[in-house]
Each structure stands twice: as C-alpha cells, then as structure tokens.
Amino acid sequence: MHLTFTSEQRLDDGVLERAFTLGDVPGILWTPASASASTPAPLILLGQPSLGLRKMYPRLVGRARHAAADGFATATLELPDCGDRPRSAAAEQARADLRRVMQAGEPVSDEIVDALVLPLVEKAVPEAQAALDALLALPEIGGKVGYSGGVISIGIRLAVVEPRIAAAGLFAGSLVPRTMFDEARRVTIPLHVLLQWDDEGNDRQAALDLFDAFGSKEKTLVANMGGHTGVPQSAGDDAARFFTRHLK
Amino acid sequence: MHLTFTSEQRLDDGVLERAFTLGDVPGILWTPASASASTPAPLILLGQPSLGLRKMYPRLVGRARHAAADGFATATLELPDCGDRPRSAAAEQARADLRRVMQAGEPVSDEIVDALVLPLVEKAVPEAQAALDALLALPEIGGKVGYSGGVISIGIRLAVVEPRIAAAGLFAGSLVPRTMFDEARRVTIPLHVLLQWDDEGNDRQAALDLFDAFGSKEKTLVANMGGHTGVPQSAGDDAARFFTRHLK
Secondary structure, rough: OOOEEEEEEEEOOOOOOEEEEEOOOOEEEEOOOOOOOOOOOOEEEEEOOOOOOOHHHHHHHHHHHHHOOOOOEEEEEEEOOOOOOOHHHHHHHHHHHHHHHHHHHOOOOOHHHHHHHHHHHHHHHHHHHHHHHHHHHOOEEEEEEEEOOOOOOHHHHHHHHHOOOEEEEEEEEOOOOOOOHHHHOOOOOEEEEEEOOOOOOHHHHHHHHHHOOOOOOOOOEEOHHHOOOOOOOOHHHHHHHHHHHHHO | OOOEEEEEEEOOOEEEEEEEEEOOEEEEEEEEEOOOOOOEEEEEEEEEOOHHHHHHHHHHHHHHHHHHHHOOOOEEEEEOOOOOOOOOOHHHHHHHHHHHHHHHOOOOOOHHHHHHHHHHHHHHHHHHHHHHHHHHOOOOEEEEEEEEOOHHHHHHHHHHHHHEEEEEEOOOOOOOHHHHHHHOOOOOOOOEEEEEEEOOOOOHHHHHHHHHHOOOOOOOEEEOOOOOOOOOHHHHHHHHHHHHHHOO
C-alpha cells in the first residue's frame, strides 16, 4: 500500500507530526527532532481503542511526545470500521448488539465479543504490517519496533505473526475473544501489561488469566487504581522505560 | 530502648554503614554520604525474610546502596527468633511443623501459618517502632519514613499502626495469616506491591486477594517472572522511584 503524507506540522517540542494515508487508511507519524538518515529513530506503533483517531488525538499526541523525548518515532492508524473510515454492516451490527446487552445489564456473550473483535483483528493486523513496510522504508526510521496499547487482541496477534515487533506494552482493558488466549500462549517477546485494577468495565479475572497465558519468559503485569482511563503518570513512565530497555 | 553503635565502616560509594544494637536487637544503619544535620536523609526501613541478618547481608547492602544513591538512609533489624537472636520454643516448634508438612507434601494449615507469622508480627512491629524512635532522633536522619520488603505481614501491621510510615513497598512472597487480610483493609498509605508470578512456593491467588483487600486508594501491583528470588533489576528500579515520589 502506498504511503502519502497529507500534512505536516512541527510541534513546540520539535516533534514533527505528519498525517498520512496508507492506501485508504488515515494515520499519523510523529518523529523526534533528532531523527535523521544518519540517526534513525526506532518506531513504536501506537494502538488505540476503537473510538476513532480524531477523538483519541489528544491522548495519542501526548504519548507520541513522551516517546519522542525518549528518542522514539511513533505512528498510529485509524482502525477498520472506526472514526472517518466506512463502517461495514457487520461491525455496525456487532456494536448495536453490544449496546443492547449492556443497556439491558446482560452479560456480553462470547458470540458478541467474537463478532466485535475478531474481524477488527483480521483487518487491522495486515494494515499495521503494511504500515511497518512503508514507515521502516523512511530513512529517518530504523531499528527495532514496539507495539503499545490499544485493543489488546490486535497486540497479541501482531506479537504472534509479525517478527519485526520486538516488545509490546499492552493494556488489559478490552473484551478478549476466547481464541486469543490460545494465541497468547504463542507470544514470546517481552511484554509490559497494564491493568486498571478497579476498571469496572473490564473482567479482571480474564485479564489475569490472559497475563498468565502469555508464553513470554519476560513479562510484567502492572496493576494500578484509578479506573479505566485513570492510568497514573508513573505507570506511563514505567512503560516508557520498558521500551527503552528493549528497543534501544 | 537504647541505640548503641557497635562498629562502622565507609563503603566505597561513600555510604556509611553502622552496626548497632537497640536494646538486645542487632541492626544495621546505612546513610548516604550527603546525609547531615543540615540535609537529613529520609529513612526507609528494610524488611527481610526470616533467614537472619548475616545470611541476608549481601542483598540488604545492595538495597541500601541503591537507596543511598537516591538519597535515602536505610536500616534493618534482626527479626525476633532469627539469626543470632535467641529462639523461643514456640518459634522452633512452628518451624519444625512447617518443615514437616512441606516435606510430607501436605498443605500448610492456617494453624501453622498463624503460629509462624503472628508472634513474629507481634514482636517485630514494636521493635521497628522503637528503632524509628531512636533513628529519627539522629540529626542526619529526618523527613518521611518508608517500609520496604520483607515479611509482608509485618509491613501490613506497621502500615496500620505506625503513622510515621508514609509509603510501603511490599513483597507478596510469604505465608499470610487470614487475620492479616482484615488488617490489609485498614491500610491507607500508598503501596507498591511486588509479586513473582511464577513463585512456586507462594500462593498467587492469596497474593492477588491481599492486594485487592488493601484499603489504599493508591496501590500498584507489579508482577514479574523469575521465581521467588528472581525479581528483575527493573522492578527494583521502579520500586525505588515509588519511594522517591512518596518520601521526598
């Protein structure tokens, strides 16, 4: 897929922010001021929840600036069926089903989780791999690649199928299809897993089971208080050090 | 109880190591080279497992040097019925009972855990408080106090009863009497809890339940691989930053 830069701006901390399209997928690339052909920056793919790039921009740019201060380039893609991208009928149906059972206070069935998450994984992972092809061809980007946050099932699949991903920081805060537990056993790269202990929308036991399932010899679970969106600053700093240890 | 320094040596990194007795309890105090009456160092009490100060010295001095590099004084006491201290018949009996059931591959009963741990807590906590009285009276020590590691039940009791303890880093790797879960609910200070996920001698579910029970609004669980004694360097660094955030 072809990478086309559509706009660029220099942020006040010297970070270069470039919007792009990869085929018909919108995305954003951030590179530290220091990145150049002679000193290429290692890349971290920033995952995001399925709320759309526009809505998530403030948090994404914060993560990108933090990573740039540590010498990393970061990039993120609009997820399939999210944000400004066209929605499939199946994705709309799965979201409507989820809303219905949650409003009714019913348990979310495996069928609904599978319908919500598995097609997203199937579509998003090849797009992330195509983004790696295109971004790693840029002279100012090079070295090891990390994956950070977002829909955890996408991170799991990427860690299994994409050998360029050398380390992953995952966020255990979303619904996980049962088949992903089997995939988790096949993950062997170093993992840093964040869990919000008092995240009421998240199944804590499932998150602990998933952490247990990961095949990685080097894996860390960090659980904090503060609810789904309340990851403390210190946890972000710890995750940043994880990437510095493993990608540099 | 009276504090008497019995020997002192300056380590190669400038840390002053002083052996002392507090009444008849042996202990060690480490102070960074920078500590003085005009710039007193905050104190971290170093807990230890019940293996005796002499045996634990290499690891304790490592933790002390690390803390000193961050500007902290540290101190540790020989635990009751441990190391060079006289053993009570009850403590010897409890240890013999534990050895017997472990060699037989039997489960460790609540009675054995209570007999092993509760008297240790009852004796060690007042001694730790007496040490605080004596050490905080030294001109080169002052400010907030932390508690780090060791027998987790001692840390829990100290966090409940001793208001000078402002933050605690605990190690979820020892047998915990059931009554300590109730005490854990009364803990409100910031906590940083380490768990070795693959510690075969430790009940992982009990450790998770204990973390859940803590009443603290600010608590972090960090789980790593590497077995009981394999806490990775990065986890020690994260714990050090926890104390820097909360005691300085």
